[in-house]
Amino acid sequence: MKKTQSTVDQNYDAVEVGQFDIQKVVNAYKNELGIDILRFVRESVLHVYACEQTGLRFYRGIDPGDGPFYGCLMKFDWYYIDWKWEHEVVKSLLTSSDHLLEIGCGNGGFLNGIREICPNSEGIELNDKAVEKSKSRGLKVNNNSLESLVEKKANTLDYIVSFQVLEHVQYPGAFLKSALLLLKSGGKLIVSVPNNDSFIRLDKFNTLNLPPHHMNLWDESSLTKVSEYLGTKPPQFHFEPLQEYHKKWYVSTMLDQQRQEIEKILPLLRGWFYRKTKKAYNEWVDLEQQNIKGHSIVAIFEKK
Secondary structure, eight states: EEEEEEESSSEEEEEEEEEHHHOOOHHHHIIIIIIOOOBBOSSSSSEEEETTTTTTEEESSSSSHHHHHHHHHTSSSTTTTOOOOHHHHHHOOOTTOEEEEEEEEETSSSHHHTTTTTEEEEEOSOOOOHHHHHHHOOOOEEOOOOHHHHHHTTTOOOEEESSSSSGGOOOOOHHHHHHHHHEEEEEEEEEEOOOOTTGGGGGGTTTTGGGTOEEEEEEEHHHHHHHHEEEEEEEEEEEEEGGGHHHHHHHHHHHHHHHHHHHOOOOGHHHHHHHHHHHHHHHHHHGGGGGSSEEEEEEEEEEO
């Protein structure tokens, strides 16, 4: 059984739990998104490991994406959505006296949406194109590193928020520890990540859930264990209900899963099953949409 150091902490062990053909990953990025990722490839196999102490699954074999990589993704309108479900969750917690930092603020959609109720907010972002867009909106956003801010702003912030960023970070333990250093006692670190206990766990070869885009696969259990590692209070969780723009993905994923099961028994029923079940699934999702766990989970860590 192959082992390596965990990306949460170098003193933790991780065991291999899966593999992907790297050439298949390279081809997927090229064919689906028009992006060449060869410069990030380090091995012939993409390994999936699980941290033995926290359960966090992570990848090895492809390095994380850089600024130009994310600049390529900006051409897709769906990549930086200005206002999302998790933004509304955090907005409801804020007051005008709070000092807030957003790590990985993209085009500044969230900061723009809270500027009236939380004027003492700023962001950092590594994608230079996104920084320019944020600044054009009059937002306080810079291409600073988290480490450089720790030197200047330790123990000064009420909130640090990071939406759909932690899954991109190669060493999330160090990242989260640095973020906590910026918070006052009682301050809150709020992260949203894809929930790999939701329907997306069934879409095992989703291109953007693989490196160089995503480096980690989070769920409620691994977030809880990481909270213990960080020494924060037990996290509070919010689960995203299935969003309208994810309905098609949800239905196709669930159909594919069930179709694979029925094909093991009666392969000739494939076409009939798909036609009949797709209609029923869409009708059911319309009725139960708010009760279905969607793409993301929000974890709120409070500094002791």
